[in-house]
Amino acid sequence: MIGPGPVRIRSHTRPRRRRTAGVLASALVLLAAPACSVAGADPIGEGPGTLRVVLPEEPPTLEPCDASLTATGRVTRSNITEALTERDPSTGRLEQALATEWKRDSPTSWTFTLREGVRFHDGSAFTAEAAAFSIERATESDLNCNVDGYIFTDSKVTATPAGDTTLKVTTAEPDPILPLRLSFVEIVPTSTDPDARVRKPIGTGPYRLDEWSQGRFLRLKRFSGYWGEAPDFAAAKYVWRAEGSVRAAMVTNDEADVAIGLAPEDGAGDRAVEFTTNEVSYLRMDATKAPLDDIRIRRAVNYAIDREGLVTAVFSGRPSGQLVSKGVTGHNPRIKPWAYDPERAKALVAEARADGVPTGTTITLIGRNGIYPKAAEAMEVVQDGLIKAGLKVEIKMLDVNAWLEYLLRPFPKGIGPTLLQAQHGNQAGDAAFTMGQIYGSKGAQSSYGTPELDALTTRAQLASGDQRQKAFADAFAHQNDEVVRDAVMANMTGILALSSHVRYRPDSATNDEMRLSDMRRAD
Known part of the structure; x- marks a missing residue:
């Protein structure tokens, strides 16, 4: 659906999947809270009609231009804010959201037709002016938006209104997947501060922010002026608990309706729902500092990790050798997981x-609490393998806000060699959203790049069709063979606990976007 010529989509009364979303979910109608709560935690305590959701961690921000961060996007994307387009994770098709049609006028220009009759939560009208403002704010401001580094990298994008419902978008270089990139730009009204991050986002989504009591809970309420079909639940209340067993017990004890980020042993029982995700766990190596600046050491790190052991005993998934999963444009089926070879690792270090x-x-192994089930235990397994290979490794587990300082540029100064526990979910379905930001020399999440890999990435980004697939696959092969900037571990499997009072089918985007409108009352 993305490419030269007009892209016309059958008009819907509402977008696909009843408005769902990349990073998670499921839920249910709230019943009366029980007299006692799990592990002494305050019960969620809301009335009937409220969806009770328990997360592994509190969102670090609700800033719309940072919605490509999992912990933020699972609350905001397609719940509070919406984009012009959206990708169906089941089919890979790009579908309409706030835009109903788009066409490519030239290699560097596009025209979008916008949905009429849409209003923001503050009552103002959604227009092409608001869409242009949102694109500029996300890509050209000094906010250092994650969507800019992740989705647009160094791309220059100019959006210009041509009437209330027509938007012209141009790029400095040909961009065959621009409509896909715009699926990550959350649309906000022109009253939004263009120069500072916002705590209380205003969008066009089916829910509006009601209250955020930092450290305690976050509540959304159904937006009565929503342009699409009204969601089943009148409100949603989020709380967060670090322990997976506590989250699971809150569902089984009827203290919550949905719990995400669970492990098999967390005790969800017949409330557990397993699903395939697009998340790939990996360790990012800082290849600019010794001893990680020697490729033999980076290869030794890969040989020292027992991936089969990790997915068997620590977390759910399957071993992987590259940062994108099957179905993503650029996935290279020839790249296999690195073999577990501790003797080879020792020999390379020696x-x-x-x-x-x-x-x-x-070497400091920087982990993140709650990034996936048993995150700390996984890092202990990795540490043990690296020490046995002859390296000196210490673990430093951080909460999400402190960890983000190591994930995103500019990185902390004065630190020694690091391995960063990370996870990447390419929900957009194209390797352009992986190669530039994670492996590019100036990528927002990249600690190291090479001119050769940058050139391969640039060539792939300008290609389309079969040539695009081959070019990105070649770039991944070059990274795996000649750069070895990371140690990819596993394509993750997700587990959530779901109450019997709600119907919900998770998909590969569930860990990045938890669309409340996809959750239906079952009673």
Whole structure:
């Protein structure tokens, strides 16, 4: 659906999937709260008609231009805010949201026809002016929006209204997937501060922000002026608990309606729902600092990790060798997971040490609490393998806000060599959203890049069709063989706990977007 010529989509009274979303979910109607709560935690305590959701962590921000961050997007995307387009994770098709039609006028220009009769939560009308403002705010401001680094990298995008319902968008270079990129730009009214992040986002979605009591809960209420079909639940209340067993117990004890980010042993029982995600867990290596600046050490790190052991005993998933899963444009089926070969790892470290590489320098393994079930245990398994290979490794587990300082540029200064526990979910379905931001020399999440890999990425981004698939697959192969910037571990499997009072079918986008409108009352 993306490419030269007009892209016309059958008009809907509402967007696909009843408005769902990349990073998670499921839920149910709230029943009366029980007299006692799990592990002494305050019960959610809302009335009937409220969806009770328990998350692993509190969102670090609700800023719309950071909605491509999982912890933010699972609350905001397609709930509070919406984009011009959206990708169906089941089919890969790009579908209409706030735009009903788009066509490519030239290699660098597009025209979007916008949906009429849409209003923001503050009552103002959604127009092409608001769409242009939102695109500029997300891509050209000094806010350092995650969507800018992740989706647009260094791309120059200009959006110009041509009437209330027509938007012209131009790019400095040909961009065959611009409509797909715009599915990550959350649309906000022109009254939004263009120079500062907002705490209380205003959007066009089926829910509006009601209250955020930081550290305690976050509540959304159904927006009576929503342009589409009204969702089943009148409100949603989010709380967060770090322990997966506590989250699972809150559902089984009827203290919550949905719990996400669970492990098999968390005790959800017949309330557990397993699903395939697009999330890939990996370790990012800072290849600019010794001993990780030696490719032998980076290869040794890969050989030292027992991926089969991790997915068998620690978290759910299957071993993987690349950062995008099957179905994403650019996925290379020839790249297999690195073999577990501790003897080879030892030999490479010894060889590097003999050549003067300071293999005794402490490498800090920076982990994130709650990034996936048993995150700390996974890092302990990795640490043990690296120590046995002859490296010195210390673990530093952080909460999400502190961890983001290491994930996103500019990185903290004065730190030594690091391995960063991370996870990447390419819900957009195209490797352009992986290669530039994660492997590019100037990528928003990249600690190291090479001119050769940058050139391969640029070539792939300008291609389309079969040539695009091959070009990105070649770039991934080059990274795996010649750069070795990371240690990919597993394509993750998600588990959520779902109450019997709600109907919901999770998909590969569930861990990034938890669309409340997809949740239906079952009683």
